[in-house]
Each structure stands twice: as C-alpha cells, then as structure tokens.
Amino acid sequence: MDRTANPGAAPISLDRLRKVYPDGTVAVDELSLDVEGGEVTVLIGPSGCGKSTVLRMVNRLIEPSGGRVLVDGEDVTEADPVRLRRTIGYVIQNVGLFPHQTVRANVGTVPRMLGWDKARIAARTDELLELVGLEPDRYAQRYPHELSGGQRQRVGFARALAADPVVLLMDEPFSAVDPINRGRLQDEFRRLHQAVRKTTILVTHDLQEAVKLGDRIAVLSDHAHLEQYATPAELLAKPANEFVERFVGEDRGIMRLSVTPIPRDGLRPVGEAGGADGGAPTVPVTATLREAFGAMLATGHGAVVVLDGGSPIGALTAADVQVALAAVDPAA
Numbered sequence: 483m484d485r486t487a488n489p490g491a492a493p494i495s496l497d498r499l500r501k502v503y504p505d506g507t508v509a510v511d512e513l514s515l516d517v518e519g520g521e522v523t524v525l526i527g528p529s530g531c532g533k534s535t536v537l538r539m540v541n542r543l544i545e546p547s548g549g550r551v552l553v554d555g556e557d558v559t560e561a562d563p564v565r566l567r568r569t570i571g572y573v574i575q576n577v578g579l580f581p582h583q584t585v586r587a588n589v590g591t592v593p594r595m596l597g598w599d600k601a602r603i604a605a606r607t608d609e610l611l612e613l614v615g616l617e618p619d620r621y622a623q624r625y626p627h628e629l630s631g632g633q634r635q636r637v638g639f640a641r642a643l644a645a646d647p648v649v650l651l652m653d654e655p656f657s658a659v660d661p662i663n664r665g666r667l668q669d670e671f672r673r674l675h676q677a678v679r680k681t682t683i684l685v686t687h688d689l690q691e692a693v694k695l696g697d698r699i700a701v702l703s704d705h706a707h708l709e710q711y712a713t714p715a716e717l718l719a720k721p722a723n724e725f726v727e728r729f730v731g732e733d734r735g736i737m738r739l740s741v742t743p744i745p746r747d748g749l750r751p752v753g754e755a756g757g758a759d760g761g762a763p764t765v766p767v768t769a770t771l772r773e774a775f776g777a778m779l780a781t782g783h784g785a786v787v788v789l790d791g792g793s794p795i796g797a798l799t800a801a802d803v804q805v806a807l808a809a810v811d812p813a814a
C-alpha cells in the first residue's frame with residue numbers, strides 16, 4: 483500500500499504457530515510468517531483455511547496449541563491476555579459496537595479500562611472521530627443504530643485505535659458493507675493507515691481488497707499452509723505455484739495494471755501522442771498503468787501524455803502499456 487515501513491512500529495513474528503481444536507481439527511499447522519513493522523500484511527485464502535484462527539491467536543482470543551507469536555520481540559503467549567488485548571486493536575465484520583452506548587462511549591472503551599481521566603478520554607475520542615471522518619459534534623452522542631453500516635465501521639476503527647495500540651488486527655472489516663461504500667472505506671483505511679502506520683494484519687477473501695490494501699500478501703491453503711508471501715505486484719506477476727495461480731485467477735492481468743507504475747524511462751516523445759493540446763488525456767508520472775489505460779479508454783484516445791510536476795515528459799500508447807507489463811519483473 484505504502485511501501486515505506488515505519489521503523490518505529492512493532493514487527494510481528496509467527497513462529498511455527500499451530501492450532502488443533504478440541505475436536506481434533508488441525509486449523510493451523512505450523513505457520514511461520516514475519517510481518518514488517520508499520521506494514522499491512524493481508525492473510526488471504528479459501529474459506530476455512532484458518533485465517534481467522536491465525537489472527538485470533540495473535541491477541542489470544544484463541545490459545546495456540548504450539549509455536550509462538552512475537553510482537554516486537556515479546557512472546558504474547560507469556561503476556562497477560564487482558565493486558566495484551568488492550569495493546570492490540572481488533573476490528574471485525576459488523577464491528578461489534580455496544581448497542582446501548584453512544585459513539586463516544588464506544589470509542590472510549592479501552593481508555594476507560596486503562597483508567598484515563600475524563601478530559602483525556604474526551605479529547606482522544608474527538609481526535610479519533612475527526613480522523614475517521616465523523617464530526618464529533620454531529621456523531622459523538624448518537625447510538626450505533628443511528629448510523630449507517632459504513633459509519634459504524636468507522637467508529638469500529640476509531641475504537642480500535644483509541645488507546646494507541648501497538649498492532650491492529652482486522653478480520654474481514656469491510657465485508658458487511660455494500661460495494662460502493664466498501665471502496666470508499668478501503669480508501670479511507672489507506673489514508674488512515676498512512677497517518678498512523680500501525681503494523682496491521684488484515685484477513686480477507688477478496689483478492690482485489692488484498693491487492694489494494696496490502697503491502698504484502700500471504701496466500702494460505704488448508705491448515706494455514708503458506709503458499710506464497712509476496713508484494714501484490716510480485717504475487718500477480720509471479721504466482722509461486724499452481725495453487726496461487728488458480729487462486730489469483732484470470733483477473734490477475736488486469737489487476738497487475740493497478741500495481742505497475744508508469745515506466746518513466748520507456749516513454750515516447752510527446753508528439754507521438756498528438757500532444758496534450760491535440761486532445762490526448764494527461765496523467766501524472768506517479769500514476770499506475772491502470773490509470774493511464776483507464777484514461778485512454780475513457781477518452782477513446784490511443785495514448786496519454788505523461789506529466790511530471792505539470793509539464794509533459796513523454797507519451798504512452800496502449801501498446802506501450804502491454805510492453806511495460808511484460809517487462810516488469812517485480813522480484814528483480
């Protein structure tokens with residue numbers, strides 16, 4: 483998502499993590515995975531492959547049967563689970579807000595448990611509601627049933643961030659929201675994450691969401707077996723095996739457009755696009771191939787003029803987009 487990690491943020495290490503449920507179901511069979519501090523790591527895989535079980539072992543809503551989880555080098559299996567959960571923000575589908583408490587009271591839940599004084603809780607609540615785009619004057623006194631699904635989800639984020647947690651865990655946080663609001667909430671989450679840079683593990687089974695939000699994606703198969711752990715660009719360009727290839731499916735070519743930057747060094751002279759004043763659409767050099775191609779489709783023009791700081795630096799045709807995709811080796 484944002485490729486610069488936050489060096490101050492806590493890394494998470496899963497070390498041969500294992501969960502066998504009492505009925506003998508092996509949900510997670512020795513998963514090892516390193517999550518960089520400040521990044522968003524997505525766990526994705528088919529239904530029942532163990533994603534939620536992995537996530538809940540990080541905050542010990544589920545006790546591991548074996549292995550370790552290290553948060554910033556400390557083994558969480560040795561921490562007091564109640565204290566641990568106060569330092570780990572947790573956002574789930576349908577949010578789980580307390581229905582008989584106002585938005586303000588919901589957001590202040592963990593700070594209250596931590597014994598913050600009232601003024602500090604109020605200031606923090608206002609700050610967070612602003613951050614998630616809900617004006618405190620308008621929303622703080624409402625009850626959850628007086629909000630839309632998307633607004634409830636935002637309150638859920640605010641609550642998860644309230645006591646400045648070390649880590650954020652998110653389990654299908656957007657799946658209960660309709661597709662249009664989902665896109666908007668995902669955009670807001672990106673903005674929010676850039677502001678707070680918390681180490682985040684996000685569970686989803688939506689590949690598009692994984693590609694949009696993840697700095698890294700872990701593709702899991704049954705028993706949380708790790709099939710590939712890579713950046714979105716790498717995953718889409720080079721699926722590690724047949725399982726991943728099938729999982730990312732036929733859309734991967736299209737999706738790669740959205741994770742591949744415009745090739746600054748592979749541009750044609752501006753004149754070859756007919757020039758910006760010849761009606762060619764323009765895109766900034768920081769855009770992706772998807773945005774460039776989208777501009778071509780939207781205008782019916784076969785090329786775009788690429789701008790750097792507002793000045794044209796070259797042109798890109800539809801054929802160039804194809805060449806650029808073929809040339810990219812994200813693993814290089």
Ligand SMILES: Nc1ncnc2c1ncn2[C@@H]1O[C@H](COP(=O)(O)OP(=O)(O)OP(=O)(O)O)[C@@H](O)[C@H]1O
Nearest residue numbers: 503505507509528529530531532533534535536687
């Ligand atoms: N309490 C439980 N007792 C026994 N088996 C369980 C329990 N909870 C989950 N399981 C099983 O463990 C496996 C992993 O479940 P988990 O919920 O972690 O998967 P998931 O990948 O998050 O699935 P989904 O995408 O459908 O939410 C599944 O086979 C599930 O049936």
